[in-house]
Amino acid sequence: MISRRDMLRTAGLTGLGLAVAACGRGFGGGGSEAASGKIELNMVWWGDAFRAQKTQAALDLFMKANPGITVKTEYQDSGPYKDKLATRFAAGNPPDLMMMRMDSLREYADRKSLLNLNDHPGIVETTNLSQAAVNLSKVGDAVYGIPSGLNAIGYIVNKTITDQYGVTIPDGATWTWQDLATFAKEVTDKSGKKVYGTLVDPATLANLVVYVSQQGEDLFTADGKFGVSEATLTKWFQMFEDMRKEGGFPPAGFVETIGSSPDQSYIAKGSIASQIIPSNGFLGYNKVSGGNLVLLGIPGEATAKRRGTNIGTPALWSIAASSKHPKEALQLLNFLINDVEANKAMGTTRGVPASTVVADAIKPTLEKDDQVATDYLIGLQKQTLVAVPPYPKGASGIQDELTAVAPEVEHGRLTPAEAAKKVIEAATKALSQ
Amino acid sequence: MKDPAVSEAPVSPPKAAKSPQDRSGYLFILPWFIGMAFTIIPFFASLYLAFTDYNLLNVPNWIGLENFAEMFSDDTWWQSVKVTFVYTFVSVPLSLAAALGVAMLLNRGVRGLPVYRAIFYLPSLLGGSVALVLLWRYIFGLNGIVNAFLGFFGIEKISWTSDPDYALTTLIILHIWTFGSPMVIFLAGLKQIPAMYYEAAAIDGANKWQQFRKITLPLLSPIIFFNLIQSLISSFQTFTQGFIFSGGKGGPANSTMFYNLYLYKQGFEQFHMGYASAMAWMLLIIIAAFTGLNFLLAKRWVHYDN
Numbered sequence: 001m002i003s004r005r006d007m008l009r010t011a012g013l014t015g016l017g018l019a020v021a022a023c024g025r026g027f028g029g030g031g032s033e034a035a036s037g038k039i040e041l042n043m044v045w046w047g048d049a050f051r052a053q054k055t056q057a058a059l060d061l062f063m064k065a066n067p068g069i070t071v072k073t074e075y076q077d078s079g080p081y082k083d084k085l086a087t088r089f090a091a092g093n094p095p096d097l098m099m100m101r102m103d104s105l106r107e108y109a110d111r112k113s114l115l116n117l118n119d120h121p122g123i124v125e126t127t128n129l130s131q132a133a134v135n136l137s138k139v140g141d142a143v144y145g146i147p148s149g150l151n152a153i154g155y156i157v158n159k160t161i162t163d164q165y166g167v168t169i170p171d172g173a174t175w176t177w178q179d180l181a182t183f184a185k186e187v188t189d190k191s192g193k194k195v196y197g198t199l200v201d202p203a204t205l206a207n208l209v210v211y212v213s214q215q216g217e218d219l220f221t222a223d224g225k226f227g228v229s230e231a232t233l234t235k236w237f238q239m240f241e242d243m244r245k246e247g248g249f250p251p252a253g254f255v256e257t258i259g260s261s262p263d264q265s266y267i268a269k270g271s272i273a274s275q276i277i278p279s280n281g282f283l284g285y286n287k288v289s290g291g292n293l294v295l296l297g298i299p300g301e302a303t304a305k306r307r308g309t310n311i312g313t314p315a316l317w318s319i320a321a322s323s324k325h326p327k328e329a330l331q332l333l334n335f336l337i338n339d340v341e342a343n344k345a346m347g348t349t350r351g352v353p354a355s356t357v358v359a360d361a362i363k364p365t366l367e368k369d370d371q372v373a374t375d376y377l378i379g380l381q382k383q384t385l386v387a388v389p390p391y392p393k394g395a396s397g398i399q400d401e402l403t404a405v406a407p408e409v410e411h412g413r414l415t416p417a418e419a420a421k422k423v424i425e426a427a428t429k430a431l432s433q
Numbered sequence: 434m435k436d437p438a439v440s441e442a443p444v445s446p447p448k449a450a451k452s453p454q455d456r457s458g459y460l461f462i463l464p465w466f467i468g469m470a471f472t473i474i475p476f477f478a479s480l481y482l483a484f485t486d487y488n489l490l491n492v493p494n495w496i497g498l499e500n501f502a503e504m505f506s507d508d509t510w511w512q513s514v515k516v517t518f519v520y521t522f523v524s525v526p527l528s529l530a531a532a533l534g535v536a537m538l539l540n541r542g543v544r545g546l547p548v549y550r551a552i553f554y555l556p557s558l559l560g561g562s563v564a565l566v567l568l569w570r571y572i573f574g575l576n577g578i579v580n581a582f583l584g585f586f587g588i589e590k591i592s593w594t595s596d597p598d599y600a601l602t603t604l605i606i607l608h609i610w611t612f613g614s615p616m617v618i619f620l621a622g623l624k625q626i627p628a629m630y631y632e633a634a635a636i637d638g639a640n641k642w643q644q645f646r647k648i649t650l651p652l653l654s655p656i657i658f659f660n661l662i663q664s665l666i667s668s669f670q671t672f673t674q675g676f677i678f679s680g681g682k683g684g685p686a687n688s689t690m691f692y693n694l695y696l697y698k699q700g701f702e703q704f705h706m707g708y709a710s711a712m713a714w715m716l717l718i719i720i721a722a723f724t725g726l727n728f729l730l731a732k733r734w735v736h737y738d739n
Contacts, residue, residue, distance in 0.1 A: 079681050087701070107490075256570070256594050400682075403682050407596075407686045408685075413597065
């Protein structure tokens with residue numbers, strides 16, 4: 001796909017890169033390995049053994065097609081991943097290709113640690129990406145990666161439970177938060193508190209951002225400030241406390257954070273009838289919940305001021321600015337994004353492929369539940385959604401404060417209004433640093 | 434130390450400083466020097482970073498005492514100090530008391546002493562381990578053994594792990610339970626007290642309590658002091674329990690936000706490595722202050738037998 005003009009531009013950039021970077025780490029650097037004819041790329045990501053197996057299958061295809069390149073991958077759980085990545089950058093030994101969390105993107109990008117893909121045109125093909133997908137990796141005009149897969153949050157309801165207690169599932173396209181509350185209360189009441197109607201974690205930023213957008217506000221403003229009003233945050237906390245009082249929500253102290261995998265969820269245990277999940281988790285949740293889940297939209301989408309649901313990604317594939325083999329890393333990135341066979345091998349473990357062409361091509365090879373999730377996402381991309389600017393530096397401080405105040409509201413130590421005030425104070429401080 | 438008789442004997446002539454034996458000697462302690470380098474270099478690097486705004490990705494800038502000033506206006510920092518202090522000052526005395534109590538029971542000549550010693554020691558081997566903290570979570574879970582036991586007495590279920598009022602208590606109980614290593618040291622100390630003191634006291638009509646107050650405690654005081662210092666230092670540095678128990682978040686509501694957990698979060702999650710380094714040095718100062726205070730107070734109650 002490299003045109004002659006692109007080649008020239010690339011060549012020019014190479015010269016420039018070499019001239020500017022005194023250490024010779026510019027584009028096309030790393031001569032010693034090149035001389036031996038073997039280039040080794042280091043690729044890191046987070047996930048489990050299942051994802052590792054699928055990723056390796058795709059990489060085997062890549063190495064077969066590119067005999068001069070070996071890809072060495074490392075993976076771990078998402079928690080330790082973050083620290084290890086930061087440490088590797090600090091040690092001056094960053095991986096060539098890495099999975100980059102959305103909430104860490106600007107921490108790295110603003111400090112010039114990631115490769116701006118716009119500086120290296122012609123290798124990574126992005127014409128088949130939807131606008132929503134491209135927007136995810138943009139910081140200003142720069143592009144610091146490609147979504148490793150797309151997802152959105154959706155609402156799952158266990159139909160086995162609702163059938164058992166004779167509760168009608170509302171229409172997922174038009175329901176409101178009030179409908180959710182009514183539905184949840186009905187489940188709790190009819191099951192005699194054996195099953196609680198719903199469970200939404202008010203401290204999860206991905207949940208809050210949808211509600212905030214529905215109120216016509218932005219989580220982060222374009223200039224990187226916290227855009228949520230105290231009133232909206234108060235309403236957010238209040239809504240769940242009201243559901244708790246009515247019974248649709250489980251009592252305080254019910255939720256224990258033991259793990260975040262589907263089989264550890266309360267919906268899998270049958271003690272909750274509905275909850276929010278990332279859409280790429282639908283297959284996994286359905287497997288552990290008896291196979292009778294229904295995927296609905298988020299409440300309020302049809303009736304609120306504007307749409308809240310948005311296309312997101314679990315992570316971007318980014319390249320380190322100091323990579324010794326940027327050209328090869330870009331090739332690998334392009335392969336992961338645009339190669340149909342590679343994506344068939346990987347499936348949807350990271351969400352629906354960002355390229356709409358690839359997504360369409362692999363859909364028939366997916367399991368039924370993955371097809372449901374893929375349809376949900378393809379459908380969303382065709383609608384008009386409100387874009388969220390990338391998380392500013394310090395955004396993880398906001399998540400920390402939400403995590404801290406939510407249980408205090410739950411246990412009645414803070415009123416929703418007090419909690420809202422605290423979050424805003426912390427957010428303002430975290431973003432100003 | 435210069436005894437002419439020895440210096441004239443040709444046992445170690447000055448030449449031997451370069452003998453092959455010496456060289457192999459140096460070779461054998463080389464790993465120690467290398468190991469020290471791994472301690473000393475980060476030690477001074479962290480001291481330097483404490484005065485910078487280092488964010489892991491860019492070159493650190495010197496900002497003087499700003500990091501230290503920042504701590505005093507940081508609510509979460511105060512919270513982490515509070516959590517760590519409460520944890521330390523509640524659990525250390527209780528776990529030492531438990532250790533001493535059990536050591537005294539075991540010292541009464543029970544049969545199969547090694548077995549009991551091993552059983553009581555086991556938890557402290559596992560105390561800081563991931564598996565044990567996870568197991569603890571299940572034991573104290575809403576439907577765990579503890580609530581089932583309390584339910585037996587008609588006490589309502591307590592959410593030990595997700596209620597901010599109880600989470601730290603749960604970890605304190607875990608800490609107290611891991612009293613094994615001070616216990617083993619106490620046991621060794623108790624064995625050193627000659628039985629004749631007790632016999633003499635018994636003949637003089639001292640009861641068990643008086644014997645404990647007048648014989649056991651004073652003679653054991655150096656050991657108590659040693660255990661106290663050890664426990665205090667390790668307790669101030671608690672990390673794993675809080676990290677695993679709360680899934681790395683220090684929750685619920687920062688109630689298990691140990692000092693070192695907050696330090697770690699600042700360094701690796703918020704990219705405030707300079708601030709984290711400053712926190713580390715502050716912890717060093719806090720620990721040094723408490724250890725120093727203990728040495729001062731020790732003069733009043735620790736008796737050395739000479």
